[in-house]
Amino acid sequence: MKTDIHVLFISACTADETVLTTLLGKERLGQEIRISASRNAQAFFDAVHSEELYQVIVIDDRQPWATWQSVVETCAKSRPNALLVLLGANHRDDRQESALTAGIAAVYPRTSAGLIALAKLVSKLAVQGGSFSLRMDRQLADAKKEDSPEQERERLAYAVSHDLQDPLQLARRYAEVLDEDFEDALGDSGAKVLGHLKFNLNRTQEMLDELLDYSRLQNAKPDLQPVDFNELLDEVVDLYRLSIEEVGATINCQHSLPTLIVDRRQFQRVFQNLIGNAIKFRSERPLRITVRAQRVRNEWRIGVKDNGIGIAEQDAGRIFEMFERSAGSEDHPGTGMGLAICKRILQNHGGKIWVRSSPGSGSVFIFSVPQAGDSATLTGG
16 A cells, blocks of 8 residues: 655754755655655744644754744644654753653654665555564575575675665765755865765766676576677677777778677677777777687687787686776776676676786686587678
């Protein structure tokens, strides 16, 4: 059962009001969640004595025109059926403890975590509609095997990347509020600091997005189908066409690539990461990228060779781990997740990926794709 929820925010800070409105909009699950704000005494009394139905009233304890106790008392008398929530300081002091006995149902700190928790509470109220069941679902009642350490790590990676999205989005929203509403007050030095903050928040967002993609790949069953790797490579080259022309790079195949039974979308990403890295880590020489394939017993091996800056021997294995980058790559954009994602995709197909390289001499990235019997063939001419 889903119920419309109307929230009255007795606000003392327009930034908190903006962020809470954004979070409530994100938490909407098909039901209507509306928020109205009262920023002064007249607006407050007009709201609590109106005919509007408020299921939740959020009270900031910093009102300049009244004490929070008097605001709570008025709300409790005029809106006895509303859920009263207090936004207080970052820690729970005696004042907030006393709020719980004054008609307040919950106290949240005025922090990112507090506002996120408040938005989730409102969303749950709307979804549950005031009713709940104590019945245990059969699938939860059935005994489960304990997760292996690898499964636990995968679950942890997904949980971390997913659950950090909300506070990160909140921090980015606060940065936008500072940029939009306090630009003049910040001055040149403040604007510079804010610019660094926004840059690092965006970089963190990229890293979380990559980690979430990586976690999804851990549990993703490949959509196997015949894929012509000649066509796949052409598609990726077209994606990088502007960059290739800009740096004067050339890409060629030594001979035709095979058609393999793989997940097309996943292997497009493998080629994108390898071609993109070759462009990113090129040397001062004109970039040359060569792709070749070879059948070795029951697998196909495909290599992508470049003449870029190369990789030190001690980094050859480490660069395939999450957020790891080779020495000298600090000045280049990226999160250090591309090759880890390639490794996961190859593992999903029973294959491997490795590199042969040395500084200054370029790199050869090789990946293997097992193919049973005659399931893979050469195509093209």
